[in-house]
Amino acid sequence: MDCLDEKCYIRPMTYDYDYTIIGAGVVGLAAAAEFAPRGLTLLIEKEWKFGQGISSHNSEVVHAGIYYPPGSLKARLCVEGNRIIRELAREHGIGYAPLGKYIVATNEQETAYLTWLKGNAAQNGVTDVRWVEPDELHEQEPDVRAHSALFSPTSGIVDSHSLMSHFKTQAELAGADFAFNSRVEGINKQTSGYTLAILDSNGEKTAITARTVINCAGLYSDEIAAMAGLDVRALGLDLHWAKGYYYTVEGAKFRIRHLVYPVPDPNMKSLGVHATVDIAGGVRFGPTAFYLDRREEDYSFSDENLSAVAEAISRYLPGVAVDGLSAMMSGIRPKLSASGEPARDFYIREESDRGLPGFVNLIGIESPGLTAAPAIAKMIDQLL
Numbered sequence: 001m002d003c004l005d006e007k008c009y010i011r012p013m014t015y016d017y018d019y020t021i022i023g024a025g026v027v028g029l030a031a032a033a034e035f036a037p038r039g040l041t042l043l044i045e046k047e048w049k050f051g052q053g054i055s056s057h058n059s060e061v062v063h064a065g066i067y068y069p070p071g072s073l074k075a076r077l078c079v080e081g082n083r084i085i086r087e088l089a090r091e092h093g094i095g096y097a098p099l100g101k102y103i104v105a106t107n108e109q110e111t112a113y114l115t116w117l118k119g120n121a122a123q124n125g126v127t128d129v130r131w132v133e134p135d136e137l138h139e140q141e142p143d144v145r146a147h148s149a150l151f152s153p154t155s156g157i158v159d160s161h162s163l164m165s166h167f168k169t170q171a172e173l174a175g176a177d178f179a180f181n182s183r184v185e186g187i188n189k190q191t192s193g194y195t196l197a198i199l200d201s202n203g204e205k206t207a208i209t210a211r212t213v214i215n216c217a218g219l220y221s222d223e224i225a226a227m228a229g230l231d232v233r234a235l236g237l238d239l240h241w242a243k244g245y246y247y248t249v250e251g252a253k254f255r256i257r258h259l260v261y262p263v264p265d266p267n268m269k270s271l272g273v274h275a276t277v278d279i280a281g282g283v284r285f286g287p288t289a290f291y292l293d294r295r296e297e298d299y300s301f302s303d304e305n306l307s308a309v310a311e312a313i314s315r316y317l318p319g320v321a322v323d324g325l326s327a328m329m330s331g332i333r334p335k336l337s338a339s340g341e342p343a344r345d346f347y348i349r350e351e352s353d354r355g356l357p358g359f360v361n362l363i364g365i366e367s368p369g370l371t372a373a374p375a376i377a378k379m380i381d382q383l384l
């Protein structure tokens, strides 16, 4: 029956989904777990399985929040994410190793940097970072050489696959739908909400309507923002890809029991070629960092810079030689800063004032995005 009441002229629009999330990496999965209990939620992923992008090509370090500028999203979300991940690990049996991290200076200049870093950490609320006496470092990490060192007790390693599985299960239990092998190819803003054009791996096209869209597309998040109509270049939101390699050392004559980091690159292109111990106890070094000329998601390996890598490691772990290093894996960072530019913060924003109400962009979610993911999901909730 037609309604003649004036109010009925403004009909509430119905959508296929309340929350549509693009990208099943750690950030999209954490968001799906957050939103599924509140409304119809769909997570769309172009690959056959979750976590095939940046989220499975990283160091798996749960960072404490030491390096990032006070007040930045990176600092706030890292500190909160660190707390949440350790809690989730305790409560849900997610693989987590509370190793702690030594940050080592190899000369006086780097020691001055550590002094600054300790103060920066304190401003971020990370007050448990402490100086380490030489005897302690020698006892804990006998093979590491340092002029001075800081220790961060709340840095650890998480099994990123088990963390992502946890978020996926939580989302599924709350009724979320997942569309794998499905690539978002177009986004049209409607009078209210959005229509998304999706192409699946059989070449079939579908369209779904959504009240809100959350762009968690990692390396391609700038392309998704452009599909929605934003001029990403003019807004300074186009991504630059920076690749990095990880290495193992064959027949290693040393032992590492904690995370060991050098002082970072001056413009924070990376945190330096560090040593991490994975959840199974294996030591890996990396990642290196270099900008790619072409955006190609290619994780293949080249040995070009082996001697520079060996030199970087042997500054704090003497005796690592080029012929001992072997290729392990690589990762690609989605950077908002171009080569030579200072590091930028995460871009996480609801775009109402750019004509896209209910559209949230997450762009430039590089490190510490794995650590920050659960806190990012809560922030998106606040934005919406």
Ligand SMILES: Cc1cc2nc3c(=O)[nH]c(=O)nc-3n(C[C@H](O)[C@H](O)[C@H](O)COP(=O)(O)OP(=O)(O)OC[C@H]3O[C@@H](n4cnc5c(N)ncnc54)[C@H](O)[C@@H]3O)c2cc1C
Pocket (backbone or CB within 6 Å): 022, 023, 024, 025, 026, 027, 028, 044, 045, 046, 047, 050, 051, 052, 053, 054, 055, 056, 057, 058, 059, 060, 061, 062, 063, 182, 183, 184, 185, 216, 217, 218, 219, 220, 221, 224, 244, 287, 330, 331, 332, 333, 334, 365, 366, 367, 368, 369, 370, 371, 372
């Ligand atoms: C070398 C390296 C080391 C790092 N080390 C650490 C670390 O130790 N600690 C830490 O906290 N962080 C670290 N990070 C950062 C962390 O890994 C990332 O911030 C995090 O994984 C980003 O997750 P994401 O979900 O945003 O992206 P992704 O995992 O890439 O997920 C995005 C997903 O979107 C999908 N997608 C893209 N376009 C479309 C489309 N059109 N349609 C459908 N699906 C689409 C992709 O297939 C992908 O699965 C590191 C990163 C790198 C590269």
